[in-house]
Amino acid sequence: MKKEKEELVECPQCKEQKEKYWVEKHGVCYWCHDKNAEEKWLEHTKKETVEKGSSFNEDCIICPYCGYVCSEDDLHESTDTYCDGCEKEFHLEVEYTPHYSTSKLEKK
Numbered sequence: 801m802k803k804e805k806e807e808l809v810e811c812p813q814c815k816e817q818k819e820k821y822w823v824e825k826h827g828v829c830y831w832c833h834d835k836n837a838e839e840k841w842l843e844h845t846k847k848e849t850v851e852k853g854s855s856f857n858e859d860c861i862i863c864p865y866c867g868y869v870c871s872e873d874d875l876h877e878s879t880d881t882y883c884d885g886c887e888k889e890f891h892l893e894v895e896y897t898p899h900y901s902t903s904k905l906e907k908k
């Protein structure tokens with residue numbers, strides 16, 4: 801079967817030529833749609849963090865006072881740290897998901 805060439809159309813958000821069916825269905829291209837969803841999620845998470853006064857297991861460091869996303873540089877272990885946005889001090893708990901490595905024991 802001959803593969804038909806994707807029809808392209810300009811995405812109104814990034815102004816790039818993208819798959820027509822996606823742009824027509826969602827109003828923007830796949831990448832913009834993804835980016836918007838991520839931003840929406842982050843906005844939601846920030847709001848929730850401020851409301852609860854804490855965040856749990858997030859991909860980024862969100863200040864529990866103002867929702868500012870702090871830079872992760874040099875923060876590899878649990879510590880008290882300052883928010884870059886409101887300059888309040890908060891406790892940061894760094895969690896690591898365990899990874900497993902296995903190897904054979906050499907029989908002597």
Ligand SMILES: [Zn+2]
Nearest residue numbers: 811814829832
């Ligand atoms: Zn786009």
Ligand SMILES: [Zn+2]
Nearest residue numbers: 863866883886
């Ligand atoms: Zn803050």
